[in-house]
Amino acid sequence: MGEEVKVFGAWGSPFSSKVELALRLKGVLYDYIEEDLNNKSSLLLQYNPVYKKVPVLLHNGKSITESIIILEYIEETWKAYPILPQDPNDKAMARFWVNFIDGKCSSAIRKVAFSPEEEREKAVEEACECLKTVESALNGKKFFGGDTIGMGLELLSSEKFPNLFKWTDDFVSCSIVTELLPPRDKLVAHIKAHLSK
Incomplete structure (x- = not known):
């Protein structure tokens, strides 16, 4: 079975x-x-x-x-296709960045999307600081784990965050990722409906 x-x-x-x-x-x-x-x-x-x-x-x-x-x-x-590095130090760093992105960055970006107008500028600054930190961590790597996918908005522009922008583009260009992405128009409608509540 x-x-x-x-x-x-x-x-x-x-x-x-x-x-x-x-x-x-x-x-x-x-x-x-x-x-x-x-x-x-x-x-x-x-x-x-x-x-x-x-x-x-x-x-x-x-x-x-x-x-x-x-x-x-x-x-x-499931050991096939490791999503974490094998080296203990690299594995610890990967976990650190996952926690940073899921915690601090995601929270900051949600504030940009869902803050009242008068608080939005401060929220954008906070989100940009988080993204700068993530940008520096990529440091020319294709993905956080190197050349393969691992655990890893207008805020994200190629001018402000060239490495992070390229990583995002490479990530969403993978066929497995593309299959999971929700249709953009449906996602935008979902976010707008949430904002109007």
């Missing part, structure tokens, strides 16, 4: 997409279950009773939550 692998996710969620991307890179077959975050399923609440959010990875009946934890679980469970 084969492995049971399911991903509970939400359309447009970068956290869900990261989990799907890792599974696809490793060639792991999985079932995707779309969640309506305004009307969460009893299964989502059962498998993530603490945070009650996506993503959730269900592997042979056991649930793993929180995208970074799920990514590390995927890395340890």
Whole structure:
């Protein structure tokens, strides 16, 4: 009997997409279950009773939550196509940047999108500072892990952040990533609807 692998996710969620991307890179077959975050399923609440959010990875009946934890679980469970470097120092640095980007950068960029008009300029400055830090970390590398994909807005322009802009372009040009990207018009409509609430 084969492995049971399911991903509970939400359309447009970068956290869900990261989990799907890792599974696809490793060639792991999985079932995707779309969640309506305004009307969460009893299964989502059962498998993530603490945070009650996506993503959730269900592997042979056991649930793993929180995208970074799920990514590390995927890395340890399926060895094909490593998404973390093997060297302990490089692995620690990769984890540092994942935490920095998921925590500080994502939060700063969300503030730009969802702040009241009077707070937006300060939010843009904060987001640009985060992006400058990430820009310097790329330092000419194609991806954070080197030449391969790993754990890794108008704010992002080729003039302000040439390395980060090129990385983003290279990342979204990979066929596996392209398959997971939501249609731009649908994503823009989703964000506008959220902003009007």
